[in-house]
Every structure is written in C-alpha cells, then in structure tokens.
Amino acid sequence: MRYLLVEDNLELSEAVVNRLALDGHAVDHAASLAEAEEWLSIASYDLILLDVMLPDGDGRDFLARSRARIETPVIVLTARSQVSDRVGALDQGADDYITKPFDFSELEARCRAVLRRRGGSARNEIDLGEAVFDPLAGTLSHHGTTLELRNREIRLLEVFARHQGQILSKSQLLDQLFSYDAQVTENAIEVYVGRLRRRIDGMGLRIETVRGVGYRIETRAP
Structure with a gap:
C-alpha cells in the first residue's frame, strides 16, 4: 500500500x-x-x-x-x-x-x-479463487497448506489481490511498493515478481506476464 x-x-x-x-x-x-x-x-x-x-x-x-x-x-x-x-x-x-x-x-x-x-469488506482475508490471502498475518492458504510470506511479498501480493483481473504495469507496481525517494528501478519489480511467482507455485495462483504491458494474477487449479 x-x-x-x-x-x-x-x-x-x-x-x-x-x-x-x-x-x-x-x-x-x-x-x-x-x-x-x-x-x-x-x-x-x-x-x-x-x-x-x-x-x-x-x-x-x-x-x-x-x-x-x-x-x-x-x-x-x-x-x-x-x-x-x-x-x-x-x-x-x-x-x-x-x-x-x-x-x-x-x-x-x-x-x-x-x-x-x-474495499467493502469486514475481514482481513482476501479470497483469491480457492486460496485465501491474509495480509495481516502474512499468509496464503490453499487446501490445507499455509505459506508464510515475507514483507515485500505480502505487499506485492496485496496489490495484485486488490486489483484482480487487472493488468498492472511495472511503473504502477513500483509506485505501490516504493516511496519516491527510494532508489529503485523497474528491474527490481521483475525480481520481486519472479520471487513471488516461485513462492506461490502450487498454491492455486499464477502471475501472468502480459508482454509489453505488465502483470496480472490469475487463479488456477492445483
């Protein structure tokens, strides 16, 4: 945020x-x-x-x-x-x-x-298909498996979760994750997206790369 x-x-x-x-x-x-x-x-x-x-x-x-x-x-x-x-x-x-x-x-x-x-919700959890993401606890749960995420992974997944179905550009993700005085380039987004993609593999989610545009999160069967 x-x-x-x-x-x-x-x-x-x-x-x-x-x-x-x-x-x-x-x-x-x-x-x-x-x-x-x-x-x-x-x-x-x-x-x-x-x-x-x-x-x-x-x-x-x-x-x-x-x-x-x-x-x-x-x-x-x-x-x-x-x-x-x-x-x-x-x-x-x-x-x-x-x-x-x-x-x-x-x-x-x-x-x-x-x-x-x-956001029109009274609960912390966000439903992502069959997975449940809790940004407060920093966990992603899917069919009895719970994954604990690191801070930057939590915030990146939260951005995707609050914009389900939307394509987010690298610059949009950069704006959401870092303040203006942070010395970070868009290449860092590729790194963080890659890390998150590997971490959530098998949790019913997929981060799709839309070539030349950005990324979006999709739900999928395990």
Missing part, C-alpha cells in the same frame, strides 16, 4: 514512516499542505494520514476542499481530544481519526480498518 503522511513534526514523521516501511508500505512525507498538494498532483495513494495543525493551514480545511476531487481515505491525526473536534473532522470528510500521542499498533490497526471498509 502507498500512503501519504502530512505532518510537520519531523521526529514523529520519521517514526511513522519507518514503522510503516517495516510492514512493506511505501510512504511519502509532506511537512505542509503545499507539499501535500504537490504529492497529490503527481501520485495516487491508498491512504492519507493528515495532521490538523500545519504551518500553512488547518488540515481539516484542506480535507474539506479536497473531498470534491479526491476519494482517497483519510485518517486525521489530532492532539485535540474534544468530541466536537473529532465530530468536525469526520463531518468534513475524514474516514477516521486518531488522537496524539498514539500507539503505532493502534495506528496500523486503524489503517487496516479504513482500507477494509473502503
């Missing part, structure tokens, strides 16, 4: 980026609303983590303005604990909020919950 973090506290931002990166997520960081606008003009995101008090304005006003043009789910980060503040953020378009200081495990859980709701 690719996240945009809009937060001017650099120490907190670094901690959040590093924590989410450990789970294999790509996170771009904006320290102001102007920087956030720049990121949104060049990239698409699965989730936005938005601070309220920023150097160049109120994150809630930014959210209210942005809702007319972006549908990306937003979790508001706020130091305000008043009910009216939280209700106001939700009414202005936030999908959830979390009060500072927060525990990273709670932040991760809220991210997962928002993404599940946006």
Whole structure:
C-alpha cells in the first residue's frame, strides 16, 4: 500500500514512516499542505494520514476542499481530544481519526480498518479463487497448506489481490511498493515478481506476464 503522511513534526514523521516501511508500505512525507498538494498532483495513494495543525493551514480545511476531487481515505491525526473536534473532522470528510500521542499498533490497526471498509469488506482475508490471502498475518492458504510470506511479498501480493483481473504495469507496481525517494528501478519489480511467482507455485495462483504491458494474477487449479 502507498500512503501519504502530512505532518510537520519531523521526529514523529520519521517514526511513522519507518514503522510503516517495516510492514512493506511505501510512504511519502509532506511537512505542509503545499507539499501535500504537490504529492497529490503527481501520485495516487491508498491512504492519507493528515495532521490538523500545519504551518500553512488547518488540515481539516484542506480535507474539506479536497473531498470534491479526491476519494482517497483519510485518517486525521489530532492532539485535540474534544468530541466536537473529532465530530468536525469526520463531518468534513475524514474516514477516521486518531488522537496524539498514539500507539503505532493502534495506528496500523486503524489503517487496516479504513482500507477494509473502503474495499467493502469486514475481514482481513482476501479470497483469491480457492486460496485465501491474509495480509495481516502474512499468509496464503490453499487446501490445507499455509505459506508464510515475507514483507515485500505480502505487499506485492496485496496489490495484485486488490486489483484482480487487472493488468498492472511495472511503473504502477513500483509506485505501490516504493516511496519516491527510494532508489529503485523497474528491474527490481521483475525480481520481486519472479520471487513471488516461485513462492506461490502450487498454491492455486499464477502471475501472468502480459508482454509489453505488465502483470496480472490469475487463479488456477492445483
């Protein structure tokens, strides 16, 4: 998943980026609303983590303005604990909020919950034909066999799973897996796809190469 973090506290931002990166997520960081606008003009995101008090304005006003043009789910980060503040953020378009200081495990859980709701599911697992993928546990199960995946494999399979039937180009996969400051080329995607393809062999899935276009995941009989 690719996240945009809009937060001017650099120490907190670094901690959040590093924590989410450990789970294999790509996170771009904006320290102001102007920087956030720049990121949104060049990239698409699965989730936005938005601070309220920023150097160049109120994150809630930014959210209210942005809702007319972006549908990306937003979790508001706020130091305000008043009910009216939280209700106001939700009414202005936030999908959830979390009060500072927060525990990273709670932040991760809220991210997962928002993404599940946006995907129309109340469960963590994603059905892939006869296989069941659990991105939280990092497992792929098929006919009694359970495969444990590594972080990058989890995120790559999650991208494919959330775009079943679609062809994804190398650049699209690169955008989903790595932040813009990562020194990674599209050749890395070939490597990761090859590794994942070997790992899930025999699990009822196949990653097809569509020559000159990209990749897509297909279900198949064991």
